[in-house]
Structures are given as C-alpha cells and as structure tokens.
Amino acid sequence: MSALPTIRDEEWRYADFDALAQFAPDALDNWKEVRIGAGETQRHCMVVGGDAPELHRIRLDVAKGARAELFVVIAGSDYTRVEVEIALAEGAHFEFGGVTIGGGDAVREFVTRTAHGAAEATSNQVVRSVHWGQATGNFLGRIDVGREGQRTDAAQDFKGLLLEKGASANARPELEIYADDVKCAHGAAIGQMDENARFYMASRGLSPDVAKKLLIRAFIADALAALEGDAEQERLFDAALQVLEDGAAA
Amino acid sequence: MLKIENLHAEVSSDSGAKKILKGVTLEVGAGEIHAIMGPNGAGKSTLAYVLGGRPGYEVTEGSVTFMGEDLLAMDPHERAAAGFFLGFQYPVEIPGVSNVQFLREALNSQRKARGEEPLSGGDFLKLAKEKAALLKLDMEMLKRNVNVGFSGGEKKRNEMVQMGILDPKLAVLDETDSGLDIDALRTVGDGINAIMRKPEKGVLLITHYQRLLDYVQPDFVHVLVAGRVVKTGGADLALQLEEEGYEAVAA
Numbered sequence: 489m490s491a492l493p494t495i496r497d498e499e500w501r502y503a504d505f506d507a508l509a510q511f512a513p514d515a516l517d518n519w520k521e522v523r524i525g526a527g528e529t530q531r532h533c534m535v536v537g538g539d540a541p542e543l544h545r546i547r548l549d550v551a552k553g554a555r556a557e558l559f560v561v562i563a564g565s566d567y568t569r570v571e572v573e574i575a576l577a578e579g580a581h582f583e584f585g586g587v588t589i590g591g592g593d594a595v596r597e598f599v600t601r602t603a604h605g606a607a608e609a610t611s612n613q614v615v616r617s618v619h620w621g622q623a624t625g626n627f628l629g630r631i632d633v634g635r636e637g638q639r640t641d642a643a644q645d646f647k648g649l650l651l652e653k654g655a656s657a658n659a660r661p662e663l664e665i666y667a668d669d670v671k672c673a674h675g676a677a678i679g680q681m682d683e684n685a686r687f688y689m690a691s692r693g694l695s696p697d698v699a700k701k702l703l704i705r706a707f708i709a710d711a712l713a714a715l716e717g718d719a720e721q722e723r724l725f726d727a728a729l730q731v732l733e734d735g736a737a738a
Numbered sequence: 739m740l741k742i743e744n745l746h747a748e749v750s751s752d753s754g755a756k757k758i759l760k761g762v763t764l765e766v767g768a769g770e771i772h773a774i775m776g777p778n779g780a781g782k783s784t785l786a787y788v789l790g791g792r793p794g795y796e797v798t799e800g801s802v803t804f805m806g807e808d809l810l811a812m813d814p815h816e817r818a819a820a821g822f823f824l825g826f827q828y829p830v831e832i833p834g835v836s837n838v839q840f841l842r843e844a845l846n847s848q849r850k851a852r853g854e855e856p857l858s859g860g861d862f863l864k865l866a867k868e869k870a871a872l873l874k875l876d877m878e879m880l881k882r883n884v885n886v887g888f889s890g891g892e893k894k895r896n897e898m899v900q901m902g903i904l905d906p907k908l909a910v911l912d913e914t915d916s917g918l919d920i921d922a923l924r925t926v927g928d929g930i931n932a933i934m935r936k937p938e939k940g941v942l943l944i945t946h947y948q949r950l951l952d953y954v955q956p957d958f959v960h961v962l963v964a965g966r967v968v969k970t971g972g973a974d975l976a977l978q979l980e981e982e983g984y985e986a987v988a989a
Contacts, residue, residue, distance in 0.1 A: 683793065688830035689840070691790050692819035692900065693848035702843065706834025 492516070499571075502626045502658050504595040507541035507567030519545045520572075524554040526577075529556040533720040537564020544570045550580040552606075557583040559715055561724045562596040563731045571599040576609035584709040586612040589704075589728050591655075591735040592623030599628045604637040604670075611641075616708040617648040618728075619655035620735065624696040630662040633670050639692065640670040648678035649707050701729055739940050740766040740789075740908055746799035747788045758784040759967035761800070766908065766940040772978060773943045773951055776962035777879045777984045778946030782944045783827055785962070786912040790824035804908065818844075821907030825914045826964055829893040832884035837896065838866060839912055840884050841903050848904065873929045890917030898929040909934055915950035929962025937973035948980040963988045 492508060493500035493516075524530045528551070536544055542564060550556045554577070562568045574582045586598035595697035596619075602611050617625025629644045648657025659676035681703065708728055715721035740976045747759040758781045766772050768855040776782050787795045789802065791814035802809040804822055812820065832840065857865070870877050885893050894914055901909055911930070915923055927950055934941045935954075941955060951959075951973065959975040960967045961984065968988045969975065979987050 496814035567946045605920045625794050656939075682830075682832075684830045685789075687814060688826065688832070689844070690843035691818055692840070692904065693815050693851070694840075694844050695815050695847055696813075699815075699841060699848055702835050702840070704833070706832070709834050 492591065496550045498662075499599050499601075499628055499630070502597060502624065502628070503569065503667070504567040507595070508543075510541055511543060515543055515547075519547050520650045521547045521549070522556075523549040524556050526551040527553045529555040529557070531718075531720075532560075533715070533718075533724060534561045535563055535724065536559045536570060537562045537566070537568035537590075538573050540564050541567040542569070544568075546570075546572045548572065548574045548582065550574060550576050550582060552577045553579045555581045555583070557714065559585040559712060559720070559724060560587070561728045562588045562598075563590065563727050564594070564596070565590060565592050566594050568594070568596050569599065570597070572601070574600065574602045574611070575579045576602065576604055576606065576611065578606040579608045580606075581609065582611040582613075583714055584611075585714060586613075586615040586627065587617070587645060587708045587728050588615070588618075588625035588636070589618040589692045589708070589726070589731045591619065591623050591652075593622040593625045595626065597624075597626035597628070598643055599626075601630045601632065602642065603632045603634070604640040604642060605632075605634040606636050607640075609637065610638055610710075611643070612714075613644045614711045614713075615644075616711045617646070617657045618651065618707065618732075619657065620651040622654045624656045625657065626658045628658075628662070629674070631664070631672060633663075633665040633672070634665050635666045637665075637667040637712070640667060640672070642670070642672045644674040645710070646674075646676040647707070647710070648706070651679055656682070670687065676693075701732060704732060705729060739768050740764075740809075740942070741803045742789075742800070743802070744800040745785075745797065745802060747784060747797045750794050750796060751783060754912055755796070757798075758965055759788065762962070762965070762967055764960060764967060766942055768940055769937040770929070770957045771935065771941040771943065771954060772958045772960065773945060773956040774960045774962050775945060775976060775979055780962045781965040782962055783832070783862060783912055784942055786824060786827075786910050789822070789910050805907070815847065816851070818904070818906075819848045823901050823904060823906035823909040825897045825901060825909060825911035827913040827916065828845060829885050829897050830843055830889075831886045831888075833886050834883050837880040837884050838863070839881060839899060841880075842865065844900075865903055869899045872902060872932055874925050875898045875899050889923040891919060894918055894926060895922065895929075898926055902929065902933045905933070907938065908940045908942070910944070912944045913946065913948060914943070915945055924953055925948060925982075926950075930954050948976045951976045
C-alpha cells in the first residue's frame, strides 16, 4: 500500500488527516478506472458524502474526440474527497461541475489533475462551495499541458460562499505548460451572502429561508449549468439544497 | 393607514451611528397620495429604508403603525405580506434568479402568509404579462435575471411591474422617477396611478423633482429638511419649491 499522505504533499495539503487515518490501509489504492472510447460521450452524476469519511478516486481515460462529463455534489457531514485524474487524447473534452455544501467542521474537497497530453483537447471545470460553521471547501485543480498539447483550451472556475465566520474555502489552481499555443484560464473568488439582495427579496415578501435558498441555488447553478435539460440537474440541486435545510446555517 | 409619530432613527456604519431622522410625524390616509421632497441628505431615503426594515437602520424613538399594527415590530418580509411595498431608488441585481421565478415566489410567499392559496404558474404569467404591458416592459425582460443588465429606466419600470403584481395597500416609492427619460416618466406615472390610485390604497412618493408630480398629483406635499418635516401643503407647494428652492421655502 501507499504510505498515508502528509500535509507536505501538495495535493493533500488541505485534507483532514484524522479522517484519512480512519480509512482501511488499501483504500488509498482504490481507483475507479473509466475509459471512454473514441468519439463517445459519457456523463456521470453523483451525490457523495455521508456521516463517515469518504474517498472517491477516479481515473478517466478519454480517447480521441471523446467527451467525459462529471458532475458531483459533496453533501455529506464528514470528510469527503473526490479526486479525479483525467487523460485527454486529441480533441477530447472534460466537463466537470462540482458543488461542496455543508456546515459542521468537515472538509469537503475536489482534487483534479487534467493531463492535456495531445493537441486540441479542451476542459472546463466549475466548482462552487457553500459553507457555514467551521466547514471547509477545497478545489485543487492541476492542469498539465505536455509538449504535444497544442491548442489546448482549459478553464477552471471556483467560487466560495461563506455563510458564517469560521467557515473557509481554498482554491489552488496549478498549471504546468510545455506547449506554446494554449489557453488556460482560471478564476477564484470567495465571498459572503449579498445582504442587499437578501433585503430586496425580503422587501418583496420572501421569507429569509426562501430568499437564502434562491440565492444559494443561483450561486451553485454555474456548476450544474451544463446539465441543463437533464433530469439529473434537479436531483443534484435537490441534494445540495437539502443540506441547507438540514443544517442550521445562518 | 400609515401613521408615523416622532420617528427618530440612526444609520450604523463602520464609523459609528449617525442620527438621520429627528422626529418625523406624518400620516397617510386611505385614498391619499403624499409626496416627500427635500434636499440631499435630508433623510428621505433613510425614512424609506426605516419603513422597509432595512438592517442597519435603527429606530431610537417614535412609532410607526400600519393598518393599526406596529410596523416596526415586523420583519421586512412580514411588512410586505401585510401590504407594504418599498420601491427602491437603486433596485438590486440578483444574478441567477429570474424575475418571473422571484416574483412568483414573492407573491406566493405573501399569499401563504395571508392564508391564501398559491397562484398557479399559468395564472401568475397572465398577471405578470398584464402588469408588464401596463408599464411597457417587454415580457422577455421578466424572463431575465432580476435587474441584471437592465438600464436605469428598465429597473424602475420593473419596480412598478413588481408593485402591480404584488398589489400592495401602501407603497413608499423612493425616487422612482430618478433615471427616467421623459417618456418613461409618463409611463411610470401612469402606472402608479393605475395600480395605486384607489380609495383603499395609499402612496408616499419620495422625490427630488416636481415633474413626476405632474403625472401623479399628490394630495399632500411634505418638505423634509435635516430629518424633520418642516412644511406641509398641497400640490402647489411642490410648484413653489421648484420655483423658489428648498432654502427659501423651508426657511
């Protein structure tokens, strides 16, 4: 088995090490491998997290001209880490939407490593984190563009919404580029609830709960926007917003 | 229907609390339209926000009753459900929430608070279309996110569309006329008359200019200076203010 990661491992620096210590020794070696054949499109939506630590490690091998779409809501109350390694062949695309939401003191994190090892592959990753209490939401996104990765177009976008003092969010984009004709964009912003919008909504008769739910739905919508028209979109929205109703967020 | 007595209020900011309202007394009866005019910094918008219950605006003395109830004891959304409407000077943009969704949720929240059945999607759209047409706002705008990318004039017309849909008993309109061109001003004025000029309703118009009052004739005009109503008169007082200025009239 691999040795347990430590805080010195860049990709684990915001992890919950007490929670990691609870995993079975071989849990860290447990990767789910998925290959998407040339020209194919595969979409997978999942809601993960529970009342015990969870680790989900996925490897996506995306063949020429294929498209991998992954949408994940981390909605549990304990440490949850979703780690995805993506290898993109020529003209392949990776679409990722992630939401972490919750209170308590849990760490919820997405870690992605996208390898643009061939020409004209594209990737788009959008992560939204909504936290309260002492909770933490992380997005560590690494993009490796190899020498052959000309005309790569890779985008990462992270936004955190912290509902209470004490909650935190970490965004760590990492780019390693060896090709000269590439587009890599990343953005990160962390903010609080828009009080003006809340008052405006209240002044029209919306109760604080309903206003908050509408605003948070709007906030996480970007991460699930690519699911427009898919019934799964509503399932993921519901799973995320249910956490809000269960938790006593301010 | 609205009775403001000796209202004192302060606004808190990072640099401490600042007293803005220093004893405002005012009564708006059913079927009446009142205008409040006054120079910058007189406390007009503060009065509007205090009535709406905006956080950070604290009443230190006095009372406000609305339809016999203590308005100040209610949360902002409860004031709305009771029939109080605040038209914003600067309507807020809400990305990711469509006007239609926002207003339907708002209307149904109000109806629920009043023990009424929610309006169906079809009935709501019919109502929204009718009010949008009244204010000459393209129905397409209502499908867009709340005020996002709207011009100043569109935002103000959208405020009035909202007022039409929510059908309040009393509207406090904070500089609804600012940012409007001449045609839009007439449209908004006509809209206010169509929606609010009724025997059982009341309006408090806050404005800098006399022009809106050409379209929405007030029954009473109050001059607010330094946190107090210093003069009250009829519609002709607005004309006199326009001609002579606040300093001469308020002196």
